[in-house]
Amino acid sequence: MSVFIYQATDRTGKLVEGTIEAKDEGLVINRLHGLQLLPIKVEKEGESKGFQLSAFSFQLFTGASRKDLMLFTQQLATLCNSGLPLDKSLSILVELTEKKRFKSILDNIQKNVHSGSTFADALSKHPGVFSKLYVSMVKAGEEGGVLEAILLRLASFLESSEQLRDSIRSALIYPTLLTLIGGGAVAILLTFVIPKFAKIFSDIGQTMPLSTQILLTISSFMTNYWWLIILGFMFIGIFIRGYLNTETGKFKWDSLKLKMPLIGTLQRKVEVSRFARTLGTLIRSGVPILQSLFITKDTLTNVVVSNAMEGIHKRIKEGGGISDPLMESGVFPPMAIHMIKVGEETGKLEDMLIKVADTFDNEVQSSVKSLISLLEPMMILFMGLIVGFIVISMLMAIFSINDIPM
Numbered sequence: 001m002s003v004f005i006y007q008a009t010d011r012t013g014k015l016v017e018g019t020i021e022a023k024d025e026g027l028v029i030n031r032l033h034g035l036q037l038l039p040i041k042v043e044k045e046g047e048s049k050g051f052q053l054s055a056f057s058f059q060l061f062t063g064a065s066r067k068d069l070m071l072f073t074q075q076l077a078t079l080c081n082s083g084l085p086l087d088k089s090l091s092i093l094v095e096l097t098e099k100k101r102f103k104s105i106l107d108n109i110q111k112n113v114h115s116g117s118t119f120a121d122a123l124s125k126h127p128g129v130f131s132k133l134y135v136s137m138v139k140a141g142e143e144g145g146v147l148e149a150i151l152l153r154l155a156s157f158l159e160s161s162e163q164l165r166d167s168i169r170s171a172l173i174y175p176t177l178l179t180l181i182g183g184g185a186v187a188i189l190l191t192f193v194i195p196k197f198a199k200i201f202s203d204i205g206q207t208m209p210l211s212t213q214i215l216l217t218i219s220s221f222m223t224n225y226w227w228l229i230i231l232g233f234m235f236i237g238i239f240i241r242g243y244l245n246t247e248t249g250k251f252k253w254d255s256l257k258l259k260m261p262l263i264g265t266l267q268r269k270v271e272v273s274r275f276a277r278t279l280g281t282l283i284r285s286g287v288p289i290l291q292s293l294f295i296t297k298d299t300l301t302n303v304v305v306s307n308a309m310e311g312i313h314k315r316i317k318e319g320g321g322i323s324d325p326l327m328e329s330g331v332f333p334p335m336a337i338h339m340i341k342v343g344e345e346t347g348k349l350e351d352m353l354i355k356v357a358d359t360f361d362n363e364v365q366s367s368v369k370s371l372i373s374l375l376e377p378m379m380i381l382f383m384g385l386i387v388g389f390i391v392i393s394m395l396m397a398i399f400s401i402n403d404i405p406m
Helices: 025-034 053-062 066-081 086-096 100-114 119-124 132-144 147-204 210-224 226-244 247-259 263-284 289-299 303-317 323-329 334-346 349-403
Strands: 002-009 015-022 038-044
Touching: 002 025, 015 025, 025 038, 038 066, 066 086, 066 100, 066 147, 086 100, 100 119, 119 132, 132 147, 132 263, 132 289, 147 210, 147 263, 147 349, 210 226, 210 349, 226 247, 247 263, 247 303, 263 289, 263 303, 263 334, 263 349, 289 303, 303 323, 323 334, 334 349
Parallel strands: none
Antiparallel strands: 002 015, 002 038
16 A cells, blocks of 8 residues: 545635545545545655656756646646636646746736636747647637647647657666766776876886877876866867757758668657657647648757658648658658558548657657667777777786886
């Protein structure tokens, strides 16, 4: 049995908090329903949330992490679906939110809605938190009178997107740690250990082997000019970032990424998944297809794939379908195009787009695992070669001492 912390509302919208001892989360929810309470949040007591760099970065600049946004959408959908007015639902969520910046944003949205503004217009005043996709879907839901259903789709969309990010982040943890630890070990050897040997060799006055001389030169440079190395990396980083912020630089880099072995295939699959899920969710929510394509274009990170949207938009505006311009773009995989074509022919384009997204999400996860399984031994081998070079260079120097005439 575990202890679960819950937050719920009664039929009048009053917030109720407490703890329940149960085997799992499902039993807690059933018990709350039995008490005529609507569960908003249920979590195991003392459950570790972990630290996610990307979520932290997103929160640092917007006031809300992606997980905060997903949880807010899920809770709002639950409250609205139970029959509570939007204004009252937002008031409850303002009270529930602990993070000050996000609480302030939600409070501002609630006040705008209370004063007569539409929910979509209130959200659009905070573009750093609520994307065009989010606002457009909410607007379509309000106009069609199906806001509750739209919020549920949005929550599902955000959850699927976050699961994909989590799977990629989890796969990259070990290689990142391996790089940091290996690089740190090599840096310590070159800046602290090797200089001590260098002093011994210089006192002997013996000519060192070439590999040892190279190693000692590198060690001396790192020890004496470490600040120059740092400045050099900073300058290179600023230069590259500045170039990539230009249209030409961004286009060339994105084109190169698509042509890279393994990485190019992975990048293509990620973009196809994002394109299909965003477009499918928007069309299913009642957003016109031309507007949906504009919004989808903004969600794509690769300029080459994003530019392909312009040709698709033009063809659809002329009365054509979506599958042919996708094929002509040369960006989308044949399997994705075939599935979308089937969706067009059967009149279930939005459903097929979601299936394409699910299919390519699974392929992305599989590709990431394959890439990591290949990357890990390569990194271990690379670090081994560096450390091996250091050890052999030192041993050769030590053995050369035997050649000194006594």
